[in-house]
Amino acid sequence: MSKLNRMNARKLFFLAPKVITASFAASTFLCGSANAETKTIAIQRDPLSDRIVSDADIASATSNPSLIERGELHPNVLSQNVTSVSQLSDVRSTDWAFIALQSLVERYGVIAGYPDRTFRGKQALSRYEFAAGLNSALDKINEIISAGLADKVSKEDLATLQKLQTEFAAELATLRGRVDALDAKTVKLEAQQFSTTTKLRGEAIFSLAAASDGSNVPAGSDRTNTVFSYRARLNLDTSFTGKDLLRTRLQASNTQNLIAPALASGNTTRLSFDTGGTTNQFDLNRLYYRFPIGDNFTAYVAPIGQTEDIIDQLNPLTNDGQGTVSRFGRLSPLLRIGSGGSANADGSTGSVAVLGFDWKISPQGNLQVAYSANNAAAASAGGAGGLFGGSTVAIAQLVWKPSEALKLGIAYANSYHQTASLNSGLNQDSITGGTITGTRANTVVGSLVWDITNKITFNTWGSYVFADAVGSSGSTTFTSWATALSFKDVFNEGDLAAIIFGQPLYKNSVSGTATKGVLAANDATPYHLEALYRFRVTKNISITPAVYFVFNPNSDKTNGTATVGIIRTTFTF
Known part of the structure; x- marks a missing residue:
């Protein structure tokens, strides 16, 4: 060529x-x-x-x-x-x-x-x-x-x-x-490509809050407690397949139990994000792994966790950094009893281990099950500790969604507490009378969330707690309920307005040797009324002014109405 x-x-x-x-x-x-x-x-x-x-x-x-x-x-x-x-x-x-x-x-x-x-x-x-x-x-x-x-x-x-x-x-x-x-x-x-990476997500809450008891106190006394506190969280979220989640949460806080001066004690006026901690040091607050098994089954294992991580709260205001500002408005007794408040015989609370799953049994229904042990890592003489021998809670909840706008839930919890109390962090949850070595309780809760429109949501829940004293014949029935109406994007996108009204945990009836104790003569049903408005300043900053009132705090009609005002600023990244 x-x-x-x-x-x-x-x-x-x-x-x-x-x-x-x-x-x-x-x-x-x-x-x-x-x-x-x-x-x-x-x-x-x-x-x-x-x-x-x-x-x-x-x-x-x-x-x-x-x-x-x-x-x-x-x-x-x-x-x-x-x-x-x-x-x-x-x-x-x-x-x-x-x-x-x-x-x-x-x-x-x-x-x-x-x-x-x-x-x-x-x-x-x-x-x-x-x-x-x-x-x-x-x-x-x-x-x-x-x-x-x-x-x-x-x-x-x-x-x-x-x-x-x-x-x-x-x-x-x-x-x-x-x-x-x-x-x-x-x-x-x-479609399948996924890099094993860890994402850092954080939240910081600055809170200026004041609690007033509204009662008659000696002249010159300060009738208001005003506090400035914070809570900071860092979530390290890791996924190995793109569908699972390993979460490690570090938390530091100095937000304690906010008490109106004349109440002296009780959990009536507590804030939604208080931790009771004052150390200002980061502790390991969560460590759990959530992973799918097949298309319809998700398992949850947590050496340090809470039942609310696997059990649907059925409350659009449950987020303590963006929703309700009160402890009462956040979770029903079902999850409060099973969320780490269960004390050991020595009064310590320890860490809470949780095992559970979420099973999608149909396109409309999910079955959620969780088991928590208050101090699973520590065993004591006589088998009183560990995964099964200490304070424990077992929960099952059926969530049914008949339409996109309506979600229903019915739940049951069986719990054992090594003290004469439900240790829920809620108002007046103890049993008195006789020699009590522990408490067994059965809790039933019904919930409803209804999206009336895309921007208006109504939700409610009601609960019964049937508690029996261990070591005596006393038994107590507790009731509690709440209802809320929330409005999204009221003036600007991301804004939220809400009003909450309900009855904190109340000893509805007492039988056997258990009594209502010193409250018997002044017993009264407590009520809670809360209003809040969340302003979205930017995508990552929101400011929430709110106020809530507790009538007959600690179930005592001689107590004045407790008033809590708060400005909460939440930073997320």
Whole structure:
């Protein structure tokens, strides 16, 4: 072959933009070709260094990507398209197909080659590589015909394409099969690709709160307790599959139990985010792993957790940094009893271990089960501690969603507490009378959440707690209920207004040797009324002024109405 013919033969290397990657891979796999010597045939200006870049530079960058990584060449120098077969090199013409396809390519502007205009190989164009170019020509002409421009394609060109397609039918079929397989694998990889990473999420609450008892006190006494406190949380969320979650939470706080002065004790006026801690040191507050088993089952294991992590609270205001500001308005007794307040025989509370699952039994229904042990890591003499021998709670809840706007829940909890109290952190939850060595309780709660509109939600819950004293014949029935109405995006997107009214935990009836104690003469049903408005300052900052009133606090009618005012600022990131 003459030198001129060899030069012309080096002009045809083409790949379709849509199949360029697959065909390059195929050529490397099938031919095992080595990098070819590149000749400089054009120049361009590098936008990074403003210097002239030759094809040799481009070829060097292609085989040595570190030039771009080091900033010696701009990535754009490798993105040029070739519009003419005569610009392509490293391809030899061996038969009629080269001339035929060359003519089609240049007339219809079909093909783009490697950025350095080379095949990067010393061998002639393989039949698979030629089939890739032919496939691109077929696609291009199909586009022209589909656009209603069939008259732009001559009968002679259609006949040539038909002949080429017949000649290379086997290669086209193989190539398209490989491309389809590659596309399918790419889609699968993109869908399944997940990098094991840990994301940091944080929340900080600044709180200025004041509690007043409203009672008659000696002249000159301060009738209001005003506190400025905080709570900070850092969540380290890790996923290994994209569907599971390992959460490690660090928490520091100095927010204590907020008590109106004349009440002296009790949990009536507690804030939703108080921790009782004053150490100002970060402690491990959560450590749990939640993972799916199949499509409808999610398991939960927590050496340090809470039942509320697996049991749906069925309360749109439950978030203590963005929703209710009172402890009462956040969770029903079902979850308060099972959320770490269960004391051990020595009065300590320890860490709470939780095991549970959420099973989607139907498109509308979920069965949620949780078991918590107050001090699972510590065993004591006589088997009184550990996972099963200490204070424990077992909960089952059925959540039913008959429509998008309505969610219903019915739940039951069986608990054992090593003291004469439910240790729920709620108002007046103790049992008195006789020699009591522990408490067994059965709790039933019904809940409803109704989205009246996209921005107005009504929710309510009601509970009964049937508690029996261990060591005596006394028993007590507690009742509690709450109802709330919330409004989203009232003035601005992200704003929230809400009003909550309900009855804190109250000893509804007493039998056996148990009595209501010193409250018997002054017994009265307590009530709670709360109003709040959350302003969304930015996406990550919100300010919530709120006020709530407790009537007959501690179930004693001689106590004045307790009033709590608060400004809560929440930062999230």
